[in-house]
């Protein structure tokens with residue numbers, strides 16, 4: 001036993017017997033009380049040096065499963081905190097309310113040392129097992145605190161400094177403890193005060209995220225004491241149900257509500273907060289909540305607390321179902337990256353409105369559409385519009401990578417894991433995308449064995465690079481893209497059904513370019529972009545415009561972009577003529593070549609009679625509704641009129 005451990009045990013023995021101790025004046029009272037609890041309630045012997053208690057994996061899994069949804073919600077906050085403190089030598093622990101470490105991030109280089117110190121997944125840090133420590137004493141008191149070096153009860157832990165903050169669930173019960181710990185630290189305890197503020201602030205954010213996640217279907221009322229911060233990061237957050245009763249809160253809001261009760265009779269003051277009417281605490285009726293949305297000027301969103309009369313500035317978010325109803329009446333403004341995707345096409349408007357509602361959910365998504373319709377472009381816009389935008393967007397084309405390489409590329413490998421491996425090993429694209437979005441293009445081409453591995457990553461949120469024994473936690477949102485009918489692939493046994501269901505939180509289908517009603521808008525936008533780059537103003541001659549409109553665009557937006565690049569390069573003085581367009585387009589059409597009939601596969605070239613028959617059949621099938629026929633054949637109305645004139649088809653009654 002080391003000398004400082006002997007001195008520490010001596011101090012504990014004196015404190016336990018009620019004798020004065022050397023640090024008495026300087027030791028926080030919360031620590032002294034915990035020491036007394038350890039001896040008198042938990043019956044811990046200061047002389048015994050305990051090894052950290054690490055749960056076996058089966059038991060740990062039970063604790064992790066029970067915390068699964070919470071851990072997932074907390075993950076972004078946990079990782080952000082770790083990034084902020086990792087350079088200072090801290091590791092990070094998230095424990096459940098029983099003190100079991102269910103999530104852990106630390107530098108794997110020091111795995112063995114950290115495990116010996118109990119800074120590890122599965123470590124049990126409750127006070128009755130580990131004595132005075134940040135997690136255990138935080139659970140016992142419900143308060144954030146620093147347990148620094150010799151504050152620890154057990155002499156094994158005295159090299160450590162640990163800072164913990166409680167995270168409460170929306171009803172005020174303890175849900176978890178967030179802790180950062182370091183193996184070494186400066187002697188003064190004050191060195192940890194900033195760490196304490198940081199951990200408290202992240203715990204508050206996790207608590208609020210958990211509240212929002214749990215109460216999507218209720219009103220979310222945020223309150224700030226200052227109008228300037230009402231829409232920025234209001235500290236008090238409450239969920240209110242449609243009958244005007246409190247459904248949940250974060251702990252700052254709980255403390256605020258409790259303060260309002262201080263002047264009430266004790267019986268009233270101690271009643272639980274959940275289920276009580278909001279109007280008991282804030283002078284406001286449920287019908288007033290919708291007018292407290294961010295669209296109203298903040299000065300009109302002042303409310304008063306019912307007990308103290310304190311003014312607060314409110315920001316109310318409507319329940320998801322009410323917002324959905326109002327979407328049908330007046331679409332909400334889309335986040336900029338999504339709004340820029342179309343110019344009024346109805347199918348695109350539906351896709352972007354759905355995507356906007358999904359940006360900050362955890363759901364994995366599937367984007368379907370023909371090649372070049374903008375599946376990756378949409379995935380990037382969803383990523384850019386959401387909270388993950390600060391983290392990487394990693395795109396993988398499953399069809400382009402050979403089967404032998406894709407496993408290592410995706411899941412990574414340790415140095416020397418197999419012949420041909422890169423000497424330093426590879427992190428793998430799944431881990432590269434940690435915290436962000438993994439875009440899996442052509443997911444339908446992923447081999448079945450890799451589908452199984454991907455499924456495991458999505459289900460367990462961890463990845464085990466080849467050659468490693470221990471999995472690495474990972475937090476990704478997958479957006480998968482395909483031009484195939486994935487359900488048909490599932491039915492044919494080529495795609496795993498369980499993976500399909502994991503991925504298809506929502507399926508977004510992009511329309512082919514030939515069906516887009518905003519084709520002209522897109523062309524103008526692309527011409528503008530090219531004009532800016534070339535410092536010219538590009539425009540289209542009427543013939544060239546007709547040709548673009550009539551073409552079938554099998555390569556969709558990508559083909560349109562290439563076509564315009566080509567045409568802009570040839571256009572003299574900025575005006576694109578029919579002749580400036582690529583030959584394949586001109587060959588498909590032939591208003592300039594006598595006798596040739598058709599433009600696009602809807603009107604196949606050289607098949608004048610057939611095209612005429614098809615047009616006639618389409619017109620009859622649609623009762624001569626030109627717009628409907630144009631949609632069916634994938635061209636615009638002008639083209640139908642032109643064809644009717646050319647074939648001498650007149651409406652027959």
Ligand SMILES: Nc1ncnc2c1ncn2[C@@H]1O[C@H](COP(=O)(O)OP(=O)(O)OP(=O)(O)O)[C@@H](O)[C@H]1O
Pocket residue numbers: 340341342369370371372373374375376377378441481483557558561
């Ligand atoms: N809404 C849009 N506005 C402007 N450019 C777009 C838009 N959508 C897609 N593009 C452009 O079109 C090209 C093709 O888009 P993208 O690669 O996203 O298509 P994709 O459907 O993923 O194609 P593939 O199936 O072949 O992988 C890209 O150059 C992209 O920048």
